[in-house]
Amino acid sequence: MKTSCFSVRKIVLTVSAGAVITALSLMIGMYALTGNSIVFYGGLLLTTALLLWGAVLVHLLQKKLLEFTSDLCRTLDGMMNGHEKPEINLDEESLLTRISHRLERLYHTMLENRRKLEVEKSALQTLVADISHQTKTPIANLKMITDTLLGRSVPEEKQKEFLTAAGSQLDKLDFMIQALVKTSRLETGLIVLEKKSSPIYETIVTAVNGVLSALEKKELGLLMTCPEDLCIVHDPRWTAEALFNLLDNAVKYTSVKGNLHIVVQEWEMYVKLDIIDTGKGIPESEQAAIFKRFYRGDTVHEVDGIGIGLYLVREIITMQGGYIKVRSEVGKGSTFSVFLPR
Structure with a gap:
């Protein structure tokens, strides 16, 4: 029997009518068996008293339910407006308290x-x-x-x-x-980095190939110090993209006939990859901001760029569990250090 279509009032009236009919049937049956009218009237009085107390109980329950639903609606309205936190009565362990606990979790969510x-x-x-x-x-x-x-x-x-x-x-x-x-x-996670164990030397060579033309045009010297058999777990394609951006910046901001040096060192927890240039350097006041999207320092506006390369570098390295640091001195060059977990 489904009760979802019945209101509380209908349920109470149905149960009360069933109780009255059952009580009257019992009283009539007892009177028919005993022939004693006292049994009939006593049962009738007892039934009346039980119905009265039942009515009081139903009234109190309705009042309690009305208070709870009013508080619940007010709390939900406050939660939707973001102004009210559900109140929990920790001294009372009941169904209402359990609902309040879940409302608080919903509120924090x-x-x-x-x-x-x-x-x-x-x-x-x-x-x-x-x-x-x-x-x-x-x-x-x-x-x-x-x-x-x-x-x-x-x-x-x-x-x-x-x-x-x-x-x-x-x-x-x-x-x-x-x-x-x-x-x-x-x-947004549309691209998942595919990390695998592969030689970091090959990844660096891929990045260097992207700047060879610019290197030759500015007559820059390039020296690379890296063990050819050193393998680490990384995404070769996206790591090469990050290193290309670093090398591209190094070429842009290094004067004609300057030098670039790539140094790879094995540490206990990380592999450290330094890209060292002899360029114009970065003022200390700007070093904390250069990895922000679209940031360009006041001293580099004459060089073509949009300020997103270093931001992309940081995202790629961070997504592989690594990090990047910069050391620089104006007029003497910069060193970008990439740390990738071994």
Whole structure:
């Protein structure tokens, strides 16, 4: 028999009617067997008293239930508004207390989810503002070049200069979009790093191959000190991506005919990989901020870049259980140290 379709009032009336009918049937049966009217009237009086006490009990239960449901609705409203914490009566062990315990757990879960939502919302707003800021200059430059080429007659030699400049701005936008896509896929877990035991030497060579052209163009010397048989557990593809970004920065900020040095050392818990350059260096006041997304120091605006490479490096290394440090002195160069667990 399903009781979900019955109200409390219907249940009480049904039980009361059944009790009265049962009591009357018993009294009539006893009177028929004994013929004593005292038994009948005594049973009737007892039934009446029991019904009265039953009515009192039902009234008290209804009152208690009404108080509980009112408190529950008020507490739930407060929880949804984020202003009220469920109160638990620790001196009372009952069904209501058990419900209160679960409400408190639900309340803390809601608070944590709300906090995470605020953090994600703030991060999204910051990201949108950063993207808007970073794309504003290249788009303005492209618009200016296009308006110039369409609006007036430009010599062929000048046209090539304008188109070269436009290509540079498009390359910058393309690099930024690609870097943002990689970062977003890493942060959201769409890309899972596939760590395996492989030679770190091969990973470094892959990264170096990406900057060979720039190295030759600036006539930079490169020295690498790394055991060829040293294997560690890492994701070769994404680690090479991180090292490429570090090497690319080192090449950008090192003067012509400077030097780069890659040194790999085995420590007890980590493998330390240093990328040392003889570039312009990083002021101490900026060293704590260079790994932030889109951060660019005041002294490097003349060098092409968008400030997302080091942020991506930190994400890749951190996701593999490692970390990165920087030591630098203005005018003498920088050393970026990557620590990967053995």
